[in-house]
Amino acid sequence: MQKEYNLSKNQKIIFDLIDKSGGPMKAYSILFNVQKKGIKAPLQVYRALDKLVEIGKIHKIESRNAFIACQNSSCQISKATAFSICENCENVSEISNSKLSKYLSNFSDNSGMKYSKYNLEFFGLCKKCKSK
Amino acid sequence: MQKEYNLSKNQKIIFDLIDKSGGPMKAYSILFNVQKKGIKAPLQVYRALDKLVEIGKIHKIESRNAFIACQNSSCQISKATAFSICENCENVSEISNSKLSKYLSNFSDNSGMKYSKYNLEFFGLCKKCKSK
DNA sequence: AACGTTATGTAATAATATAACATTTATAAG
DNA sequence: CTTATAAATGTTATATTATTACATAACGTT
Numbered sequence: 001m002q003k004e005y006n007l008s009k010n011q012k013i014i015f016d017l018i019d020k021s022g023g024p025m026k027a028y029s030i031l032f033n034v035q036k037k038g039i040k041a042p043l044q045v046y047r048a049l050d051k052l053v054e055i056g057k058i059h060k061i062e063s064r065n066a067f068i069a070c071q072n073s074s075c076q077i078s079k080a081t082a083f084s085i086c087e088n089c090e091n092v093s094e095i096s097n098s099k100l101s102k103y104l105s106n107f108s109d110n111s112g113m114k115y116s117k118y119n120l121e122f123f124g125l126c127k128k129c130k131s132k
Numbered sequence: 133m134q135k136e137y138n139l140s141k142n143q144k145i146i147f148d149l150i151d152k153s154g155g156p157m158k159a160y161s162i163l164f165n166v167q168k169k170g171i172k173a174p175l176q177v178y179r180a181l182d183k184l185v186e187i188g189k190i191h192k193i194e195s196r197n198a199f200i201a202c203q204n205s206s207c208q209i210s211k212a213t214a215f216s217i218c219e220n221c222e223n224v225s226e227i228s229n230s231k232l233s234k235y236l237s238n239f240s241d242n243s244g245m246k247y248s249k250y251n252l253e254f255f256g257l258c259k260k261c262k263s264k
Numbered sequence: 265a266a267c268g269t270t271a272t273g274t275a276a277t278a279a280t281a282t283a284a285c286a287t288t289t290a291t292a293a294g
Numbered sequence: 295c296t297t298a299t300a301a302a303t304g305t306t307a308t309a310t311t312a313t314t315a316c317a318t319a320a321c322g323t324t
Binding site: 028043064 | 279280281282283289290
Binding site: 013028087093095100103104110111113116117119121122123124127 | 149168189195216218219225227229232235236239241243244246247248250251252253254255256257258259262
């Protein structure tokens with residue numbers, strides 16, 4: 001289980017918002033939504049986001065500049081992330097596939113580089129959008 | 133083989149710059165470098181970049197907001213990209229590994245989604261940076 | 265040459281993210 | 295419990311990345 005209780009005030013406000021939204025959220029949309037809670041400046045949002053990413057509570061969807069709550073209850077894989085992204089409705093979900101993560105975590109090529117982290121983003125049309 | 137001859141003027145200027153640089157370049161750094169060639173505005177750069185990405189001559193490194201020339205001579209894989217990124221020196225290289233690309237191109241999970249595209253970014257320390 | 269498509273030029277502005285500095289709160293060590 | 299240190303906050307300004315809107319020009323086809 002994750003420890004949520006040691007998030008700071010701003011971190012908790014922002015995590016809860018993202019988590020409840022159920023999807024990816026952008027920084028300035030987050031800012032707008034937490035202004036009533038006293039978080040007024042972009043930097044306050046970005047600092048919380050940085051920390052939440054660092055501890056694996058959320059992930060950044062790089063191709064969308066958006067942040068999504070980690071959907072793996074055990075959340076040990078913040079350094080090994082994979083997402084599926086619908087190019088039509090922009091729905092995003094985290095892929096949790098042990099074969100895939102094992103394959104990628106063990107991947108090495110002839111560059112002499114040892115990879116400590118990866119991020120994979122798949123694109124396509126989700127079920128709903130495909131059937132339209 | 134790629135057809136280079138049908139790039140437009142701006143596209144060619146910008147592709148040549150990125151290609152010769154040998155690494156990833158950021159949009160405004162590109163802009164600065166092509167101002168002497170008459171490209172004055174961000175939009176001119178972004179339009180050329182968009183087109184070059186679309187036709188697979190360059191790829192965007194999403195985690196870095198940077199663009200790199202495609203390093204696969206046959207360049208049929210602009211919809212299936214993988215990069216290795218050194219977190220210390222920011223060196224980026226395109227991974228061209230047929231097993232990996234086959235594995236990912238054929239990947240499917242139980243979401244009912246058919247993936248038409250992916251982007252994978254590996255992070256770590258390159259040989260040089262590791263030995264410091 | 266007329267048409268549609270692609271590319272260009274230009275100005276303004278939107279969206280995303282960080283720097284710099286002052287202060288406060290939490291955590292841990294003595 | 296108090297001092298030291300690290301982590302978090304608050305605030306202003308600014309840097310960086312990217313797009314909208316509109317006008318014009320060049321290219322490719324028939």
